[in-house]
Amino acid sequence: MNSQVRQQGGADGTVGKALEVLDQVADKGRPVRFSELLAETSHPKATLYRLLQTLTNQGMLAYDEDRQTYAPGLRLVRLAHSAWRQSSLAPVARPYLTALAQKVGETIHLAQLDRGQVLYVDKMNAAEPIEMFSQAGKVGPGYCTGVGKAMMAFLDADDRQDAINRQAYFAHTPNTLTTPDALAAELDRIKAEGVSYDREEHEPGIICIAAPILSSTGRVIGALSITTSTSRQSFDGLEQHRAALLRTAQDIAGAAESWQFPT
Structure with missing residues (x-):
């Protein structure tokens, strides 16, 4: 913002x-x-x-x-606080985040998209927290975070292009995608696979698997991620949480159906 x-x-x-x-x-x-x-x-x-x-x-x-x-x-x-209750997905999603964090033992992020950038609206720390950038209320880049890429991948064509155009493409790490074409190709892969990854693209040593939260009409209303560090977990380990992640994203979407999401 x-x-x-x-x-x-x-x-x-x-x-x-x-x-x-x-x-x-x-x-x-x-x-x-x-x-x-x-x-x-x-x-x-x-x-x-x-x-x-x-x-x-x-x-x-x-x-x-x-x-x-x-x-x-x-x-x-x-x-x-009023905005958090009325315009944020966080109150609806909180019990599902808690359950997922307890199940996988890793940090859980909930985010929404704000003009191509990521707004972290809730976070559940692992039993042994890891120091990282993301905190509830912080705004992060869309192009190099798992939740950001997960949301952008499922936008309609015009909104996706607008989000791609809004990115800074600063190389935070050697793994950061630094061109619109590279990001567009990555978003195509994410939409085909249903999940995205942060491969140490924003912070060295921090990795995640993320999934979009979609309304019944396919509109992006948020994203969810399981985040850890390379010292604790591998991508193979994160992949084992894919089913739980997708199920939780679907559960949150279902619980939020009666909520009037801001457009």
Whole structure:
């Protein structure tokens, strides 16, 4: 969402600019000073200050006078929880994630697609957690993650091409797919096989098997992955979980049929 909001900020006027600043603060993952925000924004100093004041007055940001820092506010937290309940697949899927995590003993991710990028909406850690990038609420790349590729593979032709065009193709590891053509070929394979893999494409040593979660009409509503490390598991070991993964994806899709998914 981050880059898209920034690209659209000018076109959306004051609201777009305010969302851009809100996104900038949230991206830091810690309280941030005005000087840091000013160094990274295209807004004039007076405009940035006015936007921060408005966001703070509305409770979307909180200002710490002692430290002189900004952080997400309680109103934003309430909105985030409401979005999680109403617009996220996570509440519906949670019991199925728990059961799958207990069955396979590995980390389980639940994700949805946001403008070609992966939004992690829930995560169940293994009994012995592995340090990795993904956390609930984080946005990750679509082109080099198992869940991202699983969702893109099952989009209709126009949406798939749009998602392919939105990728950065930065080489995170030697295994990362770095061209649209390579990604398109990979997505064709995934659609034929029904599952995708992360072959240490985003983080060294991290691998996964992933499957899309599809509505009864075939619309992509999310994806599910079983993630581990090369020090604990091989691809052959992950492949043994394929049936459980696909069954869980189908169970979540079935449970979510009555839920009104955002389009």
